[in-house]
Amino acid sequence: MSxxxxxxxxxxxxxxxxxFRLYWIAGAVDQLGxxxxxIVFPLVTLAITGSPAAAGLVGxxxxxxxxxxxxxxxxxxxxxxxxxMMVTSLLVAGAVMGGLFVGVATGxxxxxxxxxxxxxxxxxxxxxxxxxxxxxxxxLPADDKRALSRxxxxxxxxxxxxxxxxxxxxxxxxxxxxxxxxxSYVVSALLVSAIRTDLTPTRSERTSFLADxxxxxxxxxxxxxxxxxxxxxxxxxxxxGALIYFxxxxxxxxxxxxxxxGLILTVxxxxxxxxxxxxxxxxxxxxPMTVVVVASWAMVALVVALSQxxxxxxxxxxxxxxxxxxxxxxxxxxxxxxxxxxxELQGRVGTVMGTAGEVLQTPAPLLAGLLVAWYSPTxxxxxxxxxxxxxxxxxxxxxxxxxxxxxxxxxEPEPESEPESGSGTQPESQVEEARR
Numbered sequence: 095m096s097x098x099x100x101x102x103x104x105x106x107x108x109x110x111x112x113x114f115r116l117y118w119i120a121g122a123v124d125q126l127g128x129x130x131x132x133i134v135f136p137l138v139t140l141a142i143t144g145s146p147a148a149a150g151l152v153g154x155x156x157x158x159x160x161x162x163x164x165x166x167x168x169x170x171x172x173x174x175x176x177x178x179m180m181v182t183s184l185l186v187a188g189a190v191m192g193g194l195f196v197g198v199a200t201g202x203x204x205x206x207x208x209x210x211x212x213x214x215x216x217x218x219x220x221x222x223x224x225x226x227x228x229x230x231x232x233x234l235p236a237d238d239k240r241a242l243s244r245x246x247x248x249x250x251x252x253x254x255x256x257x258x259x260x261x262x263x264x265x266x267x268x269x270x271x272x273x274x275x276x277x278s279y280v281v282s283a284l285l286v287s288a289i290r291t292d293l294t295p296t297r298s299e300r301t302s303f304l305a306d307x308x309x310x311x312x313x314x315x316x317x318x319x320x321x322x323x324x325x326x327x328x329x330x331x332x333x334x335g336a337l338i339y340f341x342x343x344x345x346x347x348x349x350x351x352x353x354x355x356g357l358i359l360t361v362x363x364x365x366x367x368x369x370x371x372x373x374x375x376x377x378x379x380x381x382p383m384t385v386v387v388v389a390s391w392a393m394v395a396l397v398v399a400l401s402q403x404x405x406x407x408x409x410x411x412x413x414x415x416x417x418x419x420x421x422x423x424x425x426x427x428x429x430x431x432x433x434x435x436x437x438e439l440q441g442r443v444g445t446v447m448g449t450a451g452e453v454l455q456t457p458a459p460l461l462a463g464l465l466v467a468w469y470s471p472t473x474x475x476x477x478x479x480x481x482x483x484x485x486x487x488x489x490x491x492x493x494x495x496x497x498x499x500x501x502x503x504x505x506e507p508e509p510e511s512e513p514e515s516g517s518g519t520q521p522e523s524q525v526e527e528a529r530r
Contacts, residue, residue, distance in 0.1 A: 113233040113289045114241060120285035121226070122248050124184065127278025128219070129256020131191065131271045134264045135212065138198060141268065143205050155209045157456065159216020164449040167224035169306045171441025176225040176293040181283045183221035188279030190214045191272050199269035220445075227444025229293040231432050238429050239377050246370035246421040254363040296437050310442025319434060322492045323427045324447045329485045330420070331451040335458030336465075337397070337416075337478050338362070341409045343466045344474075358410045365414030369421040382426045386493060389419040390486035394479055401475035 135156075136149035143149075171179060194211045197203035235241050263270040301309070314320045341358050376385060393416050400412045435443045465474045 107235065109290055110233060111235050113291045114235055116285050116289050117226075117230070117233050118244060118248060120282040121245070122252060123278050123285065124222070124282040125249065125252040126256050126259070127191075127275040127282075129252055130260035130263060130278075131275035133257040133260035134268070134271045135208070137264060138203075138268050139205070139208050142203060142208070148205050151205075152208050152212045156212040156216040157452070159213040160220045161449065161452065163217040163220035164224070164445050165307055166303075167220045168310060168442040168445030169303055170221070171224040171228040171445070172295045172306065172310075172438055174225075174295075176229045176295065176441070177286060177289060179225040180222050180229070180286045180293075183218045183225065184279045184283040184286065187215050187218035187222070188276050188283065190218065191276035191279060195269050195272035195276055198272060199267075223448070224441050224445045225293075227448070228295060228437075228441030231435075231437060231440055232291050232293050233289065234432065238432070239425055240374045242425045242428050243370050243373040243421070246373070246425055247367055250363050250367035250370055250417075250421070254360060254367065295441070306442065310439060310446055313435075313439055314443055314446045317434060318492075320431060320443065320447070322489075323431055324450050326427070326485065326489060327447060328450045328454040329481070329488075330423075331455040332458050333478055333481050333485070334416075334420070335455045336462040337400075337413075339459045339462035340466060340471075340474055340478065341400075341413060343463060344409075344471045358413055361410035362413040362417045365417035366421055368414075369418035370425070372418075373422055373425050376422060377425075383493060385422050386426060387486075387490050389422050390482075390489045393419055394482045394486055397475060397479040397482055401472045401479065403471075403475075 135152055139145075139149040139152045190211050194203065194207070197207050260271050263274060314324055338359070396412050396416045396419075400409070403409050403412060431443070431447070432440070462474075465477060469477075
């Protein structure tokens, strides 16, 4: 390889790392602002209306906005320039939060205003996330698992800091968290606009909206690994969502103070952050297949132990250990999903898989409440342990079958792939991961 070629590759990797940092920081600022306002949304609604049901309606409106927009957002993320779509979505959300800040500060906010703002913000967030899912392959550095671990760590860190930050700002004034959220959207938009990598999707032909939507669904279903991860992620989201509400409701029924219950969630987030930070070191020493199988069954054992927990601190400790293991699986699966998905389908695939998880997670709190009302804490924990055991069995069986299929395909040599126009060469680690 010539010196000029090596210099060109070094320069491209430097730009990619810079753009990944911008992508990472933009997501951190966006999520911090959303967590800040999200924690006070029900409090403001309750203060204005005096109705807990109204607070629930506002929360539901945000979720409905995300789910309604998801199919269109996934298709548009594979059609439109993704950077433009990300910036536009962020600015729309910023304008909505800015308007809500003015409404709350002046006393003009009503239930209709709050519901409308939550719904439109959900729409905008769906657009940003779909375009971001489509763009990540372009900005992901060669050390993709380390980079994805940093994304996981960022998400867990914001979950720890955001609610505390939002609560502190709420003490200053009801309107302050919404102002901070509006500013965070603008800052994130500026950071995304500074990305130099071309994020425009590659498309060989133009088809109808419905055809694009079908193509995304068909690709996920026809790819065994993507189908497996979609089902696994939906199952894990549902079980974890129900487990969290189980711990909160059980601790509350046993008379634990609110601060102690909040500590359970904090410890869980700290466990997730620790697991994400430790992931690169784990992957350098243990094979991914071994990590997935061991972590899957270890989570089952921890939830079985949860059935014997009777004190708040034991709930927190066991939840922290469960959430410490989950990022290891997430990083492994996400790295291969990105590598297996063609550039022109990244947005749709990410949206399909994410939406499946969100839809199944929606009834989790209701199920947890019913189970806690009907059965003892021991029985409920064992029910969730059985659900995780079913997922662990599903994971172990499917990964072995997929691994065997991949080994058979590698018997014949693979042709060299040409680099995608406008996107540069695919990172070598992603290619190797896809083959494994």
